[in-house]
Amino acid sequence: MKATELYHGESHQWIVLGRDPEKPEKIIDTNQYLIKSAEEAIILDPGGIELFSPMLAGILHHVTIDHITTLFASHQDPDIISSLGLWDKTVPNAKLYAPWLWEGFIRHFGMENIQYMPIKDEGGEIRLGHATLKFIPAHYLHSSGNFNVYDPQAKILMSGDIGAALEHGDVPLYVDNFAEHIKYMEYFHKRWMPSNRAKNNWVARVKELEIDMMAPQHGRILKGEMVAEFLEWFAKLDVGIA
Amino acid sequence: MISADQATMAIHNFVRVANIITNLDMILNQAKNLSLTAKNARVVALRAGDVAFGFKPITNFIDEFSTQTIKTTAEISQLSNQLFSLALAVVRCADLQFQLTKANDIANHACISQLQQQSYADLKQKTRALEQAIFSLESYFEDIQKQMRSAEYIAVTSRVEASNAGEFSHSLESVSDFITDSARKIKAAVNENLQEICALRGGLR
Numbered sequence: 001m002k003a004t005e006l007y008h009g010e011s012h013q014w015i016v017l018g019r020d021p022e023k024p025e026k027i028i029d030t031n032q033y034l035i036k037s038a039e040e041a042i043i044l045d046p047g048g049i050e051l052f053s054p055m056l057a058g059i060l061h062h063v064t065i066d067h068i069t070t071l072f073a074s075h076q077d078p079d080i081i082s083s084l085g086l087w088d089k090t091v092p093n094a095k096l097y098a099p100w101l102w103e104g105f106i107r108h109f110g111m112e113n114i115q116y117m118p119i120k121d122e123g124g125e126i127r128l129g130h131a132t133l134k135f136i137p138a139h140y141l142h143s144s145g146n147f148n149v150y151d152p153q154a155k156i157l158m159s160g161d162i163g164a165a166l167e168h169g170d171v172p173l174y175v176d177n178f179a180e181h182i183k184y185m186e187y188f189h190k191r192w193m194p195s196n197r198a199k200n201n202w203v204a205r206v207k208e209l210e211i212d213m214m215a216p217q218h219g220r221i222l223k224g225e226m227v228a229e230f231l232e233w234f235a236k237l238d239v240g241i242a
Numbered sequence: 243m244i245s246a247d248q249a250t251m252a253i254h255n256f257v258r259v260a261n262i263i264t265n266l267d268m269i270l271n272q273a274k275n276l277s278l279t280a281k282n283a284r285v286v287a288l289r290a291g292d293v294a295f296g297f298k299p300i301t302n303f304i305d306e307f308s309t310q311t312i313k314t315t316a317e318i319s320q321l322s323n324q325l326f327s328l329a330l331a332v333v334r335c336a337d338l339q340f341q342l343t344k345a346n347d348i349a350n351h352a353c354i355s356q357l358q359q360q361s362y363a364d365l366k367q368k369t370r371a372l373e374q375a376i377f378s379l380e381s382y383f384e385d386i387q388k389q390m391r392s393a394e395y396i397a398v399t400s401r402v403e404a405s406n407a408g409e410f411s412h413s414l415e416s417v418s419d420f421i422t423d424s425a426r427k428i429k430a431a432v433n434e435n436l437q438e439i440c441a442l443r444g445g446l447r
Contacts, residue, residue, distance in 0.1 A: 001348075022348075053344035060351045089338050089364070090357060110334060 001054040003034075003061065004173055006213060006221070007154040011130035012037040014154055016215065017058045019170065024050060028166075030079050031217055033158055035151070036063050037129025042070040043087075044149055044158050045080045045217050052083040056090065070095050070126070071114070074160040074217070075143030076102040085110025097126065097135070101145030119147055136205070138162060140198035148206075155212035162202070163230055164188055165219030175220045178229045184219060186237070193239040203235045251336075255372075258438045259329040262379070263322045265431040269386065270315040272424045272431075276308035276393070279424075283417040290410035296403040297414055303396050304421060307389045311428070314389070318382045321375060328372040335365035373443070380439050383432050390432070393425035 007014040018031040032055055033044040041063045047055055059068070068091045073081040076099075084106065087094070092113030098106055100118030107116070123135040136148040142161050149158040165184035175181045193199055214222040214230060222230050284301040287294040342358045345351075397418050404414035 049341075053341045054348055056341075056354065057345040057349035057351065060349060060353050065353050065357065085334055086338050086341055089334070089361060 001058040003058050006215065007156060009154055011153070012128060014156055015062055016173070016221070017055060020051060020054045022054060028079055028218060031215065033215060034059055034062060035128060035133070036067065037131060039129045040069040041067045042072055042128055043068060044072045045074055045160070046071055046083050046087060048079045048082045049086065052086045065091060068094055070097065070128070072149060073098040073106060074148065075099060075146045076105045077143065080217070081106055082109050088112060088114050099145030099147060123147060138202055140195040141202055142192040142194065150209055152210070155210050156215055157206065157209065157211045158215045160217050161192060163214050163216035163222055167219055171220060173221055175222050175226055178226045181220065182233065189234065189237055190239055190241045196239055199239055200235065203231050207231055253333055255442055256329045256333050258442050259325050262435045262438050263326065265435050266315060266318055266322060268431050269428050270312065270319070272428050273308050273311035273315055276421065276424050277305060277312060279417055279420050280304035280308055283414065286410055286413045290407050294403070294407040294410055294414060297400060297407060300396055300400045300403060307392055311386055311389050314382055314385050318379060321379055321382070325372070325375045325379065328368060328375055331368045332365065332372055335361060335368050339365055376439055376442055380436065383436055386428065386432050390425045390429045393421055397421040397425065
């Protein structure tokens with residue numbers, strides 16, 4: 001599994017793990033994010049069962065196992081958190097922050113040790129060392145209980161399925177041409193996102209944030225001006241169409 | 243450390259536990275029917291009066307062993323829930339072991355080796371607990387086997403008594419037939435479960 005550093009600040013770093021060459025072909029490719037401070041680390045959307053071993057092997061290049069204190073699941077999908085039963089035995093003292101709505105569902109993945117920390121619909125924030133991470137509501141985009149993670153210091157928005165693209169092969173990490181990239185995102189957003197109202201509400205809130213990097217769970221990362229281009233494109237897109 | 247085959251074996255064991263529990267439902271239903279039959283037979287025997295004099299103590303026996311079978315089955319049922327949890331825990335531990343072996347192949351890291359050791363110890367502990375539960379389960383099934391042997395004996399005796407019950411013979415003979423049939427079904431289910439237990443034992447070694 002490839003690991004790339006996205007941000008290196010004084011207090012913490014962001015690392016994206018993904019594009020595993022050994023990944024079974026029919027499994028959708030996912031980006032997992034590791035944020036580490038000197039004292040602790042959080043994994044954002046740790047991924048499915050199939051990715052557990054390359055993820056663990058990849059993460060241990062950056063942190064020790066005791067360092068991992070927190071997991072975050074943006075929503076309940078298997079590509080997000082079906083590895084929970086394995087993490088539960090690997091980091092039994094960790095906490096899992098996830099939408100309150102999905103607690104009873106996510107526990108089906110197997111959770112005897114890790115503590116479930118339900119995130120209220122309005123969102124919230126946690127501290128990671130000296131960094132603050134904000135849970136930004138993104139309900140119905142696509143899941144009915146869904147959050148993004150915003151880091152005001154790194155100016156990174158981990159946007160989950162928003163901004164995701166369905167591309168095959170060895171895809172570059174960053175979008176280099178937004179207009180060219182639309183064809184990989186359009187169907188996904190039209191089909192997976194059910195609500196124009198929820199979408200417009202999210203766009204209005206996210207426009208207020210200072211974002212250098214928008215990091216989705218699938219596909220390439222949007223940087224700089226492309227974030228604004230995405231928000232403009234997404235605002236105009238009619239979603240909820242099969 | 244365990245292989246993919248051993249992880250698959252853990253899943254097979256889980257399926258065997260599921261089979262045992264399915265058979266338990268059948269045993270419990272048959273035992274409940276036996277108990278009901280004993281109560282009905284007692285009423286018929288009372289109505290028959292002196293001609294069915296020998297049948298009355300038999301109905302008490304039927305009621306006694308069916309009640310005992312229901313009690314044993316209820317105890318087994320409780321144990322089976324524990325067995326399911328333990329079998330699931332073994333599957334999860336085996337799965338983790340398998341995943342850690344894969345992780346170790348990707349990155350030979352001291353931390354992964356340590357996790358493998360911890361998880362192997364956990365797997366061994368869970369497997370031992372499962373073996374213990376299986377041992378208890380086996381003795382319960384052996385008890386039911388004994389009860390069903392008595393049931394078959396009573397069925398033969400009751401048939402003799404039923405034949406002397408005049409106009410009530412037909413009703414009481416059908417009670418004997420029912421006991422024979424239920425005992426046969428319960429014995430078959432218990433035998434199947436004992437075979438599953440035997441295979442489970444082999445799978446855990």
